[in-house]
Structures are given as C-alpha cells and as structure tokens.
Amino acid sequence: MATYRRFDAANRVLHGFLMLSFLGLSATGLPLLFGTSRWAAALAGLLGGIEFAGRLHRLSATVLMLVFLVHLTRVLKQLLLDRDLGVLWGPYSMIPQPRDVVQMVGHFKWFLGLGDRPRFGRYTYWEKFDYWAVFWGMGIIGFSGLLLWFPTVFATLMPGWFFNIALLVHGEEALLAVVFIFTVHFFNTHMRPEKFPMDPVIFTGRLTEHELRDERPDEYDQLAANGGLAAIEVGPSPSWVVPSARIFAAAVVSAGFVVVILIILTLVQGRG
Amino acid sequence: MxxxxxxxxxxxxxxxxxxxxxxxxxxxxxxxxxxxxxxxxxxxxxxxxxxxxxxxxxxxxxxxxxxxxxxxxxxxxxxxxxxxxxxxxAKVACATCHDDEGAKYHDSIHSWAKEKAGLTAAAPACADCHGKHDIRGRDDATARVFRANIPATCGACHTGVLDQYKTGIHATTRAVGNDKAPVCIDCHTAHDIRRTDTDASRLGVTAQCGTCHAESMRTYRDTFHGQVTRLGFVQVATCADCHGAHDIFPKADARSMVSASNRVTTCRKCHADANDNFAQYDPHADRHDKARSASLYYTGKFMDGLLMTVFGLFGIHTALWLARGLRERGRAKK
Incomplete structure (x- = not known):
C-alpha cells in the first residue's frame, strides 16, 4: 500500500521541541500550583529542587518561544514570499471556515447516529482548535510569563496590579493547557478507538493510503483529482521510527494521565 | 565570724x-x-x-x-x-535530665558561639537564661523564662534588639493585654535558636507568623513568594523580609517597611530596579476578595468560566466520540 507525506521534517522537529518544552514547563510549573500536595513536592524534588526547576522552566519557555517564532516565520514566508494565499483560506489553511462549523455539527450528529460521518479534509475543526489553542496559550501564558520573569522591566510600562493578574492567568491558563493536552488532545489523536493506542503520524510524518482515504476523504479526492498524490508519495519510515515513537508516546501519555488524575484528586480535596 | x-x-x-x-x-x-x-x-x-x-x-x-x-x-x-x-x-550538666532541651541547645547558635566560636563569656548556657539556684518553671510569673519576662531575659544581652522590639506592634499589643502576641522564643524558639539567615530558620519563622496571621499566610501561599518558599526555596521574600523582624508596624504607620512611603525601598532590597508601579503589586492578593481587587476577582471568574466551558464542551465531545467509536469498532469486528 502506498504511503503519503502529511508533515514535513521541519514541522515534525518543531512539534518535537514544542512537546518537550511543554512537558518541561508542565513538570516544573505544576509543583507551584499544587504545592500543598505531596506529589508536587516530590516532583519538584525529582527535578532537582525548586530552584533548579525554575531554571528548567525558563529554559523550556525559551525553547517554546523559539519554536513559536520559527513557526510564525515559516507561515509568513509562505504567505509573503511564496505568495501562497492558501495560508489564509481553503483546505490548506488553519483559519476556521464555515465548513468547519458544518463539519462539527455533522460530527455531533454522527456521534449520535443521526447522520453519516463528515468528509474531513486536511485539517479538521478539532485540529484547528488545538492549533489556535496553542496561539492563545502562547499569548496569554507566554506574555504573562515574561512579565513575571522580568517584573522590574515591565513595571516601567504597567501598573503593579497587572502582575497579580499575570500570576493568576499564568497558572489558570497553564492548568487549562496541561489538562487539555493530557486529556482531549491525547484522546483526539491517540486514544480514540480508531487510533488506539497511538497515531504515529506526528513522528513519522506519514499516512497510509487507507488512512488518507478513510479519515481525510476530502483531501484524498482532491489530490486524486488534481494528480497531487504522486507528489506526496513517500517510502515507508525507517524501521526504528515507529517502535521508538510508540515507546515515547506511551510514556508521555501515561505520565500525562497520572498527572491529570493527581490534579483532579487535589482539586477535589481542595487546593488551599 | x-x-x-x-x-x-x-x-x-x-x-x-x-x-x-x-x-x-x-x-x-x-x-x-x-x-x-x-x-x-x-x-x-x-x-x-x-x-x-x-x-x-x-x-x-x-x-x-x-x-x-x-x-x-x-x-x-x-x-x-x-x-x-x-x-x-565539674560543670553542671542540665542535659542529664533535660535531654531534649540539651540536644536542641547543642545545635543552637548560642551553643555554637560558646563551644566553637570562643564567646565563652558572652554566649549563654542554660543558667544564663534560667537562673541557677533560683531556677523557676516557665509557668511561674517570677521565672526569667515566664512568657512575659522573656524579652527582658533575652534583652539582657540583646539590648539593641530589645529596644527595637519594644517599639514594634508585637510588644505594644502585648502591653495592652494581648498575650498571644509573640515574644522572642515564639519566632526564634527557646533552645534551638539558629542564625536567621539559614533556610531552616527562615522557613520556621515564616511558619510561626502563620499560626496567628492565618489569612495573610493563605494569601502569601497563593502568590509566587509563598509558592516557592512552600517548596523549600527561601531565597525569596518571607514575612520578615518585607514586614521587618523586631520593629514591625501596621502598614498605616509611616515607620512600617510596607507603608506607602517605604514600600519601594523594601521591594528594592531584592528587586534592585523596582519602581512605584512595581511596588503596587499585591503580595497578598486574594482572587476571591472583590473588595481588595476587583480586577483580579473578575479575571478569576473569567478564567473559571473559560476552564469550565472548554472542559465541558470537550468533555461531551470526547464522551460521545468514545461511545460512537467503540460501537464502530465492535461493528467492524463482526
């Protein structure tokens, strides 16, 4: 069976750094939010104490901001230098479009047995949500984080109560991001019954013909119609990639699952 | 004779x-x-x-x-x-009977000064605080270690500190009958007295403040300084760094380190470039207290709403998808 390219090497590497820095930020930030629980103190200890954890947090934040900047540069280059308006609209754009709303409603109908499954294309509405959630998170968590990292610099521009807001939204938004990624994102990509236990596409960059045709029929039909399939056909991944990706993803998904359980338990018991 | x-x-x-x-x-x-x-x-x-x-x-x-x-x-x-x-x-060995106190004293700065630093005359041993043949229990109002007499007992050597303490709110509130207000040993302990710049001392004193100032401790723990000190990193502000140690005054008092006029100077002890804006940061902000900070209160409400909306919608989305996906899988197997 033919294999097709979905993500290029640069995007896979960027996602890799995004993932590692996100895990680093989560592990070093959560102990502060949940400092009354023993698991948080133990996690801070595992990371070499809270002082070292703080350094890891800033290092991870720097990596994540670089990933974000590289991505923005790539998108802007595609738009401005390559004059590719497909960035802004159409099936290859991440911009939410009317068809996303229609497909979301259709997807809910399918869940309930009230209709056929929508014919998804290259980017589905939940993938776009994940994508923009990162933008929102970078804006809110990234900016508030910079404020807290360089308070005396930003205090020349903004009032002191702003830092109280920054501290609150940094923590709450981070909690949202961590729990969302460790539950919804992991379910949508790996844990849902069609994909369980994992979808290696973000590591291999490859889809089988079967996957492309069944899960993204709209993209497949267009590519088949305009002869684009041949251009994205690639050979199989090197043999070590899928097993390594499985082990790595299993570890991260399990760790994330444990963290979510601990967070929920702590929240139920009362955080203060 | x-x-x-x-x-x-x-x-x-x-x-x-x-x-x-x-x-x-x-x-x-x-x-x-x-x-x-x-x-x-x-x-x-x-x-x-x-x-x-x-x-x-x-x-x-x-x-x-x-x-x-x-x-x-x-x-x-x-x-x-x-x-x-x-x-x-031979020297009287009080620790023969009072072994707990002896062990604590042994690790203290007083013992260190006497035994190791050679301050043999200046640093106190048991009898210097408790007396010798006239020794009395701490419940005895004539005892040197009776609660109300502690400042005078410690102040016999620490005269400068005693003068500061006497002006502060803790001493003045004691003078009008609040016996809960701290004397020296409440913060410094009686026997296990440490240098106040050690981690153990900074954490111990901070915990002590919280035994009375519970509300301030709660809000301290909600902000960055309190979050990291709780995890054992104490090179950030603890209570005494901002409020002072012996001459603590209410913030309305111009002498207070956290009074409107002194606050920037206090922030600058750690944040050298702090300005007036910076000093408006509330280190005891409370997201549940609308009167204290409406902006924080409403931001908190917004964040609660955002989290509930996102997890509510995606919770339903995920649950329905899981149910449908399992049915599909079952059908495919047949």
Missing part, C-alpha cells in the same frame, strides 16, 4: 573522715543538703578571692529544683570524700 567558719570547716572535715572511716567503695554516703549548707548557708563565707559562697536555702527551696539534692546536679561531690571541696567543680 572566724569561729563560725571554723565550725563549718570542722563539720566538713568530720563528715569527710566519717565517710573515709566506713571505707566501703559502693557505700560512700553523699553529703546531704544540710551538710552543704553548713558552709554555703553562711552568707559571709567566701572563696579565696573573696567572692561569696553563700546560698539562701529559702530561695533554693522555693525554686523548681527545691526537692532535689545538691549532689543531684553537682554530681562530682556525691563521691568526693574530702571537704571542703576544691573551688573548681
């Missing part, structure tokens, strides 16, 4: 010989308190250098150690057979 001293000496000698005459090693009879008082009961009896060896037996009898024998503490005299005994006796 000379006759009385002579009589006392004769008694001591007699007792000594008496003990020797019995000459059975295990059966040496230690001197009774009255035997000691034969010499020490004389207020005019003196050492070679002219200092008094007199001891008021009424004072000793009224002390918390009144029921004890002299030799219970002055152990080396229990087996000594020659009296009058040499002037130099």
């Amino acid at each position: 000379a006759r009385r001293l002579g009589l006392a000496l004769a008694t001591c000698l007699f007792l000594g010989f008496g003990a020797a005459a019995e000459a059975q090693p295990q059966a040496v009879k230690p001197p009774a308190n009255d035997d000691c008082l034969a010499c020490h009961g004389d207020p005019d009896a003196k050492r070679e250098n002219g200092t008094s060896i007199g001891l008021d037996d009424k004072v000793f009898a009224a002390s918390t150690h009144g029921p004890l024998a002299c030799v219970d503490c002055h152990k080396d005299l229990a087996t000594l057979q020659e009296f009058p005994h040499p002037e130099k006796l």
